[in-house]
Amino acid sequence: MGEVYHGLGIVLQDKGSLDEADEFLRKSLAIVQRAGDKDAEASSLHHLAKSAYGRGRFGDAEQLFRQAIILTEEANDRVGLASSYFELGVTRQRSQ
Numbered sequence: 001m002g003e004v005y006h007g008l009g010i011v012l013q014d015k016g017s018l019d020e021a022d023e024f025l026r027k028s029l030a031i032v033q034r035a036g037d038k039d040a041e042a043s044s045l046h047h048l049a050k051s052a053y054g055r056g057r058f059g060d061a062e063q064l065f066r067q068a069i070i071l072t073e074e075a076n077d078r079v080g081l082a083s084s085y086f087e088l089g090v091t092r093q094r095s096q
Contacts, residue, residue, distance in 0.1 A: 002031035006044055018051045025051070039080070042071035046084050053087070058095035065091060 009024035025048050032040035049064030065088040072080040 002028045002035065002037070002040060002044075005031065006040065006047075009044075010047060013047060013051060013054075016054075018054055022048060022051050038071045038075050039077060042068045042075065042077065042080055042084070045071070046080070046087070049084075049087065049091075053091055053094070058091050061091045062088060062095070 005024045005028035009021045009028060012018075012021035012024065025044050029041060029044040029048070032044060045064050045068040049061045049068065052058075052061035052064060065084050068084045069081060069088065072084055
């Protein structure tokens with residue numbers, strides 16, 4: 001079910017419906033945290049960070065990207081790590 005909520009969140013995020021997207025991403029996050037799925041947790045955090053960035057909440061976005069980075073490092077997910085570092089850099093640049 002976490003994957004379904006995650007997918008819905010991404011689709012809604014892509015459509016610009018950030019409030020609805022966050023609702024599904026938070027549901028996904030809760031499920032994958034209970035299941036101990038660190039990869040999925042990192043992805044949910046990454047997408048919640050993108051929503052925060054889209055709202056101009058750069059401090060929140062940075063914090064969420066940093067949490068995602070920790071988890072992707074632990075999982076040795078190089079692609080996810082590169083993506084989160086890239087987005088973190090964009091966020092920090094934008095916030096200055």
